[in-house]
Amino acid sequence: MTVDHQxxxxxLQAPFRADADGGRELTLHFAQQAGRVRWRLELLAPAGxxxxxxxxxxxxxxxxxxxxVKLRWQHSARTPAGIYRLRLRASLDGAQDIxxxxxxxxxxxPATPATAPAAIAAVAAPPATxxxxxxxxxxxxxxxxxxxxxxxxxxxxAQAPQSAPLGPTDAYAYALARHLDFLMTSEHNHMYDxxxxxxxxxxxxAARALFHNGRHQADTWNLAHDNFLALYGQEWGVxxxxxxxxxxxxxxLLGWERNAQGALLADVETPKNDYAAxxxxxxxxxxxxxxxxxxxxxxxxDGQPLAxxxxxxxxxxxxxxxxxxxxxxxxxxxxxxxxxxxxxxxALLEAGYHIAFSSNQDNxxxxxxxxxxxxxxxxxxxxxxxTTPNFLEALKARRVFATMDKQAQLILTGNGHLMGERFSNRxxxxxxxxxxxxxxxxxxxxxxxxxxxxxxxxxxxxxNKAELTTTPKPGEHFYYARVTQDDGKMLxxxxxxxxxxxx
Numbered sequence: 001m002t003v004d005h006q007x008x009x010x011x012l013q014a015p016f017r018a019d020a021d022g023g024r025e026l027t028l029h030f031a032q033q034a035g036r037v038r039w040r041l042e043l044l045a046p047a048g049x050x051x052x053x054x055x056x057x058x059x060x061x062x063x064x065x066x067x068x069v070k071l072r073w074q075h076s077a078r079t080p081a082g083i084y085r086l087r088l089r090a091s092l093d094g095a096q097d098i099x100x101x102x103x104x105x106x107x108x109x110p111a112t113p114a115t116a117p118a119a120i121a122a123v124a125a126p127p128a129t130x131x132x133x134x135x136x137x138x139x140x141x142x143x144x145x146x147x148x149x150x151x152x153x154x155x156x157x158a159q160a161p162q163s164a165p166l167g168p169t170d171a172y173a174y175a176l177a178r179h180l181d182f183l184m185t186s187e188h189n190h191m192y193d194x195x196x197x198x199x200x201x202x203x204x205x206a207a208r209a210l211f212h213n214g215r216h217q218a219d220t221w222n223l224a225h226d227n228f229l230a231l232y233g234q235e236w237g238v239x240x241x242x243x244x245x246x247x248x249x250x251x252x253l254l255g256w257e258r259n260a261q262g263a264l265l266a267d268v269e270t271p272k273n274d275y276a277a278x279x280x281x282x283x284x285x286x287x288x289x290x291x292x293x294x295x296x297x298x299x300x301x302d303g304q305p306l307a308x309x310x311x312x313x314x315x316x317x318x319x320x321x322x323x324x325x326x327x328x329x330x331x332x333x334x335x336x337x338x339x340x341x342x343x344x345x346x347a348l349l350e351a352g353y354h355i356a357f358s359s360n361q362d363n364x365x366x367x368x369x370x371x372x373x374x375x376x377x378x379x380x381x382x383x384x385x386x387t388t389p390n391f392l393e394a395l396k397a398r399r400v401f402a403t404m405d406k407q408a409q410l411i412l413t414g415n416g417h418l419m420g421e422r423f424s425n426r427x428x429x430x431x432x433x434x435x436x437x438x439x440x441x442x443x444x445x446x447x448x449x450x451x452x453x454x455x456x457x458x459x460x461x462x463x464n465k466a467e468l469t470t471t472p473k474p475g476e477h478f479y480y481a482r483v484t485q486d487d488g489k490m491l492x493x494x495x496x497x498x499x500x501x502x503x
Contacts, residue, residue, distance in 0.1 A: 007239040007293075008033045010090035010098040011325070011337045012041070014073075016105055016488025023074035024104070028088065029337060030059065031066035039090040043073065046082030061092070073104070081105075083445045083484055097296045099343045103484050105444065132399070133382045135391075136375040136406055137182035138175065139231070139290060140246060140320065140360035141368050143167045145214050146187035146235075147196065148364045150329075155365035157327045161191040162210075164366070168217040168232055171368045176228040180369040181386065182378075184231035186246045187214065189255050190238065193265045200260035207265045211253040222388065229386050235292060242273045243298030245316070246290040247282065249392060254278075276301045279312035288392060290318035290358060294344030306344065308352040308454070317395050319345035319355040321402050321492055324372035326362035335371040338404075342492075346459040349478060349495065350451050356395075356420060356494035357480070359402035373489070377401045377409065379418075397421075404489035407438040412481045412493035419480070419494040425472070426501050433466045433481035433493065445484040453478055453497065472500040 013027040030037045036058065043053040059067045073086075088100040142148025149164030149171070150157075168185045175183040192210050193202035211234070218232035236254055237244045247254070255266030270278050282289060291299065294306065301307035325337035348355055358376040361369060369375075379399035384390045394400070398420025401410050411434045412419040435443050446466040451459040453476050462468065462479065480495040 008092040011339055012088040012100045013336050014086045014102045014104055026071040028069040030061055034062050035093040037061050037092055042087045044085040100340050132379040135181035135378050137180045138360050138369045139184045139376050140186050141363040143171050143185050146191040150365045152329050152366055155329050158364050162194045166366050168214050172221050172230040175369045178370050182229035186233050186235040189234040189236045198257045202259045202265055204263045204265050208253055208267055244292040248288045250287045275299050276309055279309050279315050282315035283311040289316045292320050293323050294341050306347045313353055318358040320360055321345050321357040322359040324361045324374055326364050328371035329365045330371045331367050333373045350456050352454040356398040356400040357402035357492040373406050374404045375406045398494045400494050403491040409436050410483050410491040410493050414496040419496055422497040424499045424501055428469050428471050430469045435483045441485045443483045444486045447482045449480050451478050474500050474502040
């Protein structure tokens with residue numbers, strides 16, 4: 001894989017519960033690209049950002065030589081109860097900064113009772129009486145059309161582009177058998193020539209034909225199945241000085257590569273790393289997008305990372321807050337490695353984007369939706385068929401939540417307005433986070449967050465409770481909820497956006 005397309009990978013495995021000795025083993029993984037890794041791991045107090053302990057390290061990373069670091073977080077009998085946080089910050093050669101933030105409970109004590117699921121009761125009710133039905137799936141995966149579809153038992157990373165025999169129809173059938181409701185196969189837009197570089201003798205017609213064949217496979221599948229939605233799209237961009245985003249409904253192959261004869265290996269030319277131009281094209285075409293695993297330094301416009309544009313705000317709907325290990329070969333949802341991108345999503349929200357959180361698997365092996373229990377939840381009006389137009393309308397309304405537990409649900413309302421809505425408000429605002437679990441889990445912590453779109457500041461904790469009445473200052477605001485379960489798995493509601501009008 002060329003450096004242009006390599007992605008520095010830094011993950012933190014932090015068990016939520018302490019072991020019998022009152023501590024836990026922390027595991028740091030660094031992989032995917034050569035260079036010098038510098039990292040810092042901080043233990044944060046349950047309230048605020050007070051650093052209680054700090055570990056540091058530096059390692060030389062090779063292309064095929066990942067680095068694993070083992071640490072021990074030991075508790076004493078006097079360690080107060082509460083949700084502590086472990087924050088990993090890592091950089092490769094001073095760039096590609098990554099931040100991971102995971103919760104930790106200091107002792108194997110019982111969790112607090114579950115949050116009352118009153119606000120979610122209507123959603124969880126039978127479709128005949130509920131206003132919405134929840135569908136759960138994965139909006140980020142690859143097949144043999146690019147660098148995915150690797151055979152289980154042999155897959156440990158990205159495949160050579162177009163080398164794997166399994167394609168979109170195989171992925172949809174696999175995901176349906178694993179009880180997903182939808183799957184998007186999002187092929188890398190720059191791999192339709194059969195390489196992760198540029199093939200000098202690549203046939204432009206063949207590249208375009210493969211992309212449109214994938215769209216045809218999804219359409220054909222949907223004509224024959226009304227219980228599972230197949231989506232076929234493209235993951236646009238590169239990692240180096242760029243960032244990946246999914247175009248969920250693009251009808252044309254976008255690209256910048258040309259063969260030795262100068263022929264464009266795509267339907268429409270889009271300059272590499274020019275996100276402003278891409279957003280403008282997407283808005284004009286009515287195409288919708290998702291920010292994939294966003295990090296600081298990515299998605300720059302005029303040199304400003306994570307920058308807002310009016311066209312981008314119209315086109316981009318989702319932000320991937322959790323991504324399970326893209327190269328996992330697990331088929332029993334036991335993959336231990338996951339990445340958290342809440343800080344990147346928060347920066348995009350503070351920049352002014354109206355995005356909801358999603359949680360996907362980025363599968364490169366032939367285990368679509370099976371590596372972990374995380375899902376993106378999408379709310380469709382009950383009785384509405386699961387079709388592409390209805391699904392995209394739900395995404396445009398941001399009726400979406402992200403969950404690490406497919407058996408749990410989280411809905412946020414503000415003065416009765418459902419998450420995803422934008423509305424004006426006078427006087428008091430009552431926020432309610434409704435959480436429910438189908439398998440008996442409970443909410444150890446419910447957190448309400450607040451931010452200001454366009455401020456480019458920091459999202460802050462508003463309250464550690466499921467319901468709050470407040471009177472916002474005049475102006476623009478957004479709010480979202482996050483639940484931490486008694487097993488450490490988390491859920492994120494979509495935000496609501498409020499324009500507070502003075503009396």
